[in-house]
Amino acid sequence: MSLILLIEQVLNGLQLGVMLFLMAAGLTLVFGVMGLINLAHGSLYMIGAFAAAAVAGATGSFLLALVAALAAAAAAGAIVELVVIRRLYDRDHLDQVLATFALILIFSEGTRYIFGSFPLYLSIPDYLSGPVSLPGGIQYPLYRLTLIGIGLAVAVGLFLLISRTRLGVQIRAGEADREMVAALGVDISKLYTIVFALGAALAGLAGALVGTIQSVQVGMGEPVLILAFVVIVIGGIGSIKGALIGALLVGLTDTLGGVLLPELFKLFMDASSASSTGSALASMLIYLLMAAVLFWKPKGLFGGAA
Template structure:
């Protein structure tokens, strides 16, 4: 095994994990504070990607595309919270699942109506288009390194927001005892709208950043949503720290498994069978990881015991 290949795949896993964290952080905030199962979170990821692709394509500015992704996803999140989600807080989880699944269909068909069925493409900024020379002769794409840096900066900002600001205090208090927070004079409805918009903005940012690596198309958010649920189950529901650790574990497990498991099986099997067996096991690896974590700690790595 080449050490350069291993280092490159570790960086790929970190980049993938950071993008999953942006998705999972918003999802765990929404579930932890509101107790809401939001299947439409992947649609907000898609909204951010389409907003970024459309604005960057029209203006030629990737920065404006990112700003549009944040604004568009946050606005979409605030709108559906006001019109739909607000009516679901005291309803059964099955009602929440059905309503947010309906939102997936609405967002998918609305996006197809606005942008068409063909994928859009978001260009990588020229300054980040080439590789960066790292130690030991590693050449790694500058854009992927920028994604890792942006994700870590956002994670640090989110930790600061939750731990050090008045809004963060209200979010943590609302997670623990929303009735008492409302009794103390906090506008709980406005707090929920802000939290939902913040989670939507994080999902939109992730969609915009990933949109420059892959095509932007209808339905792109649902596979990522499944992985985000795996992340918050591993990390612990309601924990931002758990979302970060879980996302990095999932990203590294998925990336390293998909690259090295087929190569490992080639030592014992015919190449064709080894590739198929290794790829199948690699796709199962994150769920095996989730099962192992839950056997060891049923609440997740950083989940609160009830």
């Protein structure tokens, strides 16, 4: 494997990682602050992607599509929190799982009813299309570099929000002791709605950004949700820093494993067998990584940290 190909795959892993971070950050906020298992988080990712595709198709503006994705996912998250989730905070985790699984079915069938069963396509805008020249003669898609930049910018913004703002103080306090926060006069119900809507908006943004790379279709959020759960288990539940580090580890492990393992097995077997065996083992790497981290640190890399 050439050095240029290896660097390109590292960049692909970073791009996958920052997109997983957008999903995992909202998920870990909701679970850390509210103690809620939200299986419907992937549906909010899907809503953002469909809203972006619909608005981009109607207006031709990618920026308006991103705004629509943020607004639609945040609004859907706020409504879900007010109507359904608010009734589940004091319930058993099994009740939360069953209720949010029901939300997956409702969102999937509702999206299919509105947009149909056929996938939609979201085009990369002209000003972000084409490759960009990097040092060493590497040609890499400008759009994927933009995704990396957006994801890292959102990470910085979340760190500042959590550590430097009044809302961030309330979020961290609510995670530590929600009863005490309520006793001090903070409207805990409003805080929960804001946190849930923020997490939903991040998921919707991720769906819109990835929608230009893959087709926008019903059920697209569930595979990403599984990876997001892996991320927060590795990084530590409730930790934004852990979500970022865990997402980057998962993105790089998944991408580089899919490239390096087939090359490694070519040393011992024919090309076709090496490719199939390497690809099969590569799909297991992120779960082996999760098992190794949990064996070393059962609460994740940054469990309990902001």
